[in-house]
Amino acid sequence: MTQPPPKAPDSTRRSERSRRAIYDAALALVAETGYAKTTIEGIAARAGVGKQTIYRWWPSKAAVLLEAYLDLTAQAADVGDDGGGESEIPDTGDLEADLKLVLRATVDELNSPAYDGPTRALAAEGMVNAELGAQFVEKLLEPQLQLYVKRLRSAQETGDVRPGIDPRTALELFTGPLTARWLLRTLPLTHEYADAIVEYALHGIAARR
Amino acid sequence: MTQPPPKAPDSTRRSERSRRAIYDAALALVAETGYAKTTIEGIAARAGVGKQTIYRWWPSKAAVLLEAYLDLTAQAADVGDDGGGESEIPDTGDLEADLKLVLRATVDELNSPAYDGPTRALAAEGMVNAELGAQFVEKLLEPQLQLYVKRLRSAQETGDVRPGIDPRTALELFTGPLTARWLLRTLPLTHEYADAIVEYALHGIAARR
Amino acid sequence: MTQPPPKAPDSTRRSERSRRAIYDAALALVAETGYAKTTIEGIAARAGVGKQTIYRWWPSKAAVLLEAYLDLTAQAADVGDDGGGESEIPDTGDLEADLKLVLRATVDELNSPAYDGPTRALAAEGMVNAELGAQFVEKLLEPQLQLYVKRLRSAQETGDVRPGIDPRTALELFTGPLTARWLLRTLPLTHEYADAIVEYALHGIAARR
Amino acid sequence: MTQPPPKAPDSTRRSERSRRAIYDAALALVAETGYAKTTIEGIAARAGVGKQTIYRWWPSKAAVLLEAYLDLTAQAADVGDDGGGESEIPDTGDLEADLKLVLRATVDELNSPAYDGPTRALAAEGMVNAELGAQFVEKLLEPQLQLYVKRLRSAQETGDVRPGIDPRTALELFTGPLTARWLLRTLPLTHEYADAIVEYALHGIAARR
DNA sequence: AGATAACCGAGACGGTACGTCCCGTCTTTTT
DNA sequence: AAAAAGACGGGACGTACCGTCTCGGTTATCT
Structure with a gap:
């Protein structure tokens, strides 16, 4: 009953290189100019990537950023044992x-x-x-x-x-x-x-x- | 030393009629299409008002809406004594x-x-x-x-x-x-x-x- | 001194099936939507063919269409003796x-x-x-x-x-x-x-x- | 019965300055790079004009160029008496x-x-x-x-x-x-x-x- | 018979331009 | 002088195709 979804892309062929570049560009731009002034066009240009490559994999600017952010924290967590407070609340008895x-x-x-x-x-x-x-x-x-x-x-x-x-x-x-x-x-x-x-x-x- | 302020408009000559129309249009559009899709251009058109009339009196879409919203609750408060919970927290002793x-x-x-x-x-x-x-x-x-x-x-x-x-x-x-x-x-x-x-x-x- | 030619494809291994499908798709699309709106991507999709298969054998959309058209008239000429006026101008003496x-x-x-x-x-x-x-x-x-x-x-x-x-x-x-x-x-x-x-x-x- | 035309702009308020700039840019670009490579975006940029200003007044690139061309010949005709052969076919009797x-x-x-x-x-x-x-x-x-x-x-x-x-x-x-x-x-x-x-x-x- | 090329389908990719929407400013005319 | 109207330069949107570039998966010779 649901209309056919608009052609999901083949994620096995996705370019890891592009994804990384997009994460980096997105985070950099938000850091430099703020979220509101960060545009998809800007991210694409900074990442050296076609706009379509962003639109193919994410529905919105916010989604890109959420993922970039998630990736960032995941990376951090991988390096040290406690990346972003994921660790534990201390239990000293008090x-x-x-x-x-x-x-x-x-x-x-x-x-x-x-x-x-x-x-x-x-x-x-x-x-x-x-x-x-x-x-x-x-x-x-x-x-x-x-x-x-x-x-x-x-x-x-x-x-x-x-x-x-x-x-x-x-x-x-x-x-x-x-x-x-x-x-x-x-x-x-x-x-x-x-x-x-x-x-x-x-x-x-x-x-x- | 401060640069000359950008020609503050004379608020005594402001059109009450336009303000009301803008409030109404803004609230209606947000209700119908949501905040993000509401535009200043849309508000002006709906209110039958020039865009400049909005830009003259408000710094941003959000400001228009906040004021419209405030006006709405003030009106409500005027009618009944308690418009939006402005009244009191009961004090029954419990x-x-x-x-x-x-x-x-x-x-x-x-x-x-x-x-x-x-x-x-x-x-x-x-x-x-x-x-x-x-x-x-x-x-x-x-x-x-x-x-x-x-x-x-x-x-x-x-x-x-x-x-x-x-x-x-x-x-x-x-x-x-x-x-x-x-x-x-x-x-x-x-x-x-x-x-x-x-x-x-x-x-x-x-x-x- | 001339730069190496860009790897001419081996035409003996060319897929006749694809060529026919491309001709048909191209002619159908032009008939349906006009030349300007006909795209190589559209022809490929309609013909069930990879884009590269078109780019491999033709330099441009126009070339595809010219060939398709030529093929069409050639076919017509084969069937009857006179396909598209290829025959003769009558010579009745007048x-x-x-x-x-x-x-x-x-x-x-x-x-x-x-x-x-x-x-x-x-x-x-x-x-x-x-x-x-x-x-x-x-x-x-x-x-x-x-x-x-x-x-x-x-x-x-x-x-x-x-x-x-x-x-x-x-x-x-x-x-x-x-x-x-x-x-x-x-x-x-x-x-x-x-x-x-x-x-x-x-x-x-x-x-x- | 015809649907309302999509809001014809007010031609009395049209910017003559922009029109001239668009004509000039269009003709220059066609001369430099050819018609096919001339884009509306390029014309707008070269003319220092918003794209919308072009779309507001012309339906297509071709229309812009036709008008620019017409304007050119009209100008030429104004200067000398015969601009583009508008003059006459000689009548020497032969x-x-x-x-x-x-x-x-x-x-x-x-x-x-x-x-x-x-x-x-x-x-x-x-x-x-x-x-x-x-x-x-x-x-x-x-x-x-x-x-x-x-x-x-x-x-x-x-x-x-x-x-x-x-x-x-x-x-x-x-x-x-x-x-x-x-x-x-x-x-x-x-x-x-x-x-x-x-x-x-x-x-x-x-x-x- | 197996290796090894080429073509082939599919479609992701970096790009360019499209035509649209809205921004905030400016100008003209009306009230 | 404020207001309705809306043209303007500008910027980003999301889409459509471009032509190139991998990917497996068939063929189709050539060892």
Whole structure:
């Protein structure tokens, strides 16, 4: 019933060389001129590639950039063991300290221009473009969130967190406020803010002493 | 030393008729075709207005839309006393119940397509365009958040919330997770989720009993 | 000193099947969509043939079409004895009548859409592309003109045409006006016109002194 | 019943400056690189003009060039009294000599590269594009042919041409062969050929009975 | 019989130009 | 002086083809 898809290209014959060049050009242009001023035409020219080669493999500028970004983090992860925070939330036994450490690091990352620029642009695009947003969440965001799930579960086993609490929901008490402040720029993101969030939220889910 | 300002137009002679038409056209077009496909040219044509009339009074498409949107909510607020939740958070004495009520209402609002479309577009634009974002926050968001501040302060007075808690920070435990889920579409926004957030967060900031 | 020729393909191994398919596809596409909209890519697709197979054997779209057209007329000539007027100009002894007959037939042919379309396109291309034009003239046009030469020579033998006349030049008095009218569409091509041309040219337009 | 035409632009507000620049750029590019390699994009760039300004006023590259060419001849005609042969066919009383003079001049013109290039391209395009062809004939060709009509009529009055002859048809005995040879390049265009055509056509090729 | 070339289909590739859309500025005319 | 109207120079869009270039997969000789 669905109309025939418009001739999917043969991905086995895809030029790896071009893909790499496109990733590099896209990331460079976004870094230099910002997301909004980066154009597909510009990426193609910089990469020494025909425009059609981009249109053949990606549906939009945002998709190109998401993939380039993903590739970048994947590469980073390959080199060292921890590329972009994929690693772990520390588990020293002191849940509050562990969370503060992580949230402070997150605050620093969100405040660093190198991260903020492209990520913000991608996130904004994903907010409007549902398909892209889903990819953004699935590939970039959710893996990070799962680290919280793991740490909170561990805390439940040690009795630091009440058993009834759903970790996937609870984690948003910590990440939600930071994410919202970052995206909407309501107020500055500081270490003090991160600490406060941890303190306030942790009391909520912690076992009664 | 500053270069001469680019001929500020005389706002006393501004055509009210045109402004109204532009607001209407802008909102209609965003509703019909989405923010991205709405163009200044389109707005002008639809409003029966010269393009220059738009460029004279607004710096960008986003600014037009923000103002149109603000105007819309102001109108709504004028008619009934409560237009878009500008009113108050109820204060029945039961803080948990009051917050659940409000958050559930917020969930419903965020889930309604009529609200979601234009607001999401504006928010996304504001995320990338700092000036617009500031306006968005100042005019639309912060007033809403201040309602929480008021309610939490009241709860502190009744002893439902510990005195040391900063209400402006604490409120984000409630709104942050919802906002983040809405913008990033990580998981569906439900009443159950709203309830859980209130329960988890409230324990954190509540007085020890 | 001449650079090595670009690897001439081995024509003994050429696929007859492909050639036929290309001819057919090319003629069909020109008939359906016109010469300008016919593309090599389209011919290849329609013929179920790789593009390279066309580029290997022909230098240009026009060359493909000229050959296809030549093949078509050759086929036609094979079937009946007279395919496209290759035969003869009648020689009844009445030169004027014979020429009128032929020119009227030519008018009809030029007026028929089936002939006009592709021939006009090829002629127009040949006008700009000298090499193709030469082929067009040599293979298609000149053989036809030689029929006039033969008939006019015969007329000289019978004394119907003055001995000093050069037949190759004289024939253009008849064909030139028709060709020019057809190509430039200055005025409609009619039997009356053909008759008038024959009469004027044959008897001269000057008053007898 | 006809669908509304796609918004005709307001020609009173047309930029004369742009039009001139486009004419100049178009003619220069055709002279330098030939018609086929001349692109609308190239004309726009060379003229310092937006592409849309060309598309707004002309339907095709050929139309631009026809107009540029027309403008050129009109300018030439304005300066001297005779710009492009618009003048007259001489009338010395010797019809044969007068025609030979004119046809020899035509041969020279057709043989000159400066004329041949653009005219051939326009003619070829007009052969395929009927609307353009009609303009080409009406604006450029027919005015020239009418000069022959005038001269032949004069010859009829002096008795040099039989009264029954239709001048509009008869003129094609002279121009048709030249035009056909020029367009199709069947054989070279020489003064001898021009003379022969005049002689044959004027006196008839048939033997006097 | 097996090797080894060439042709062949398919179609990805770097490019160029297309014709369209919209940008933000400028100019003309009307109110 | 603001406003409706819209032409303008410019830039990017997404598409269509160009002619070249690999890819396997048949043939079709030539060892």
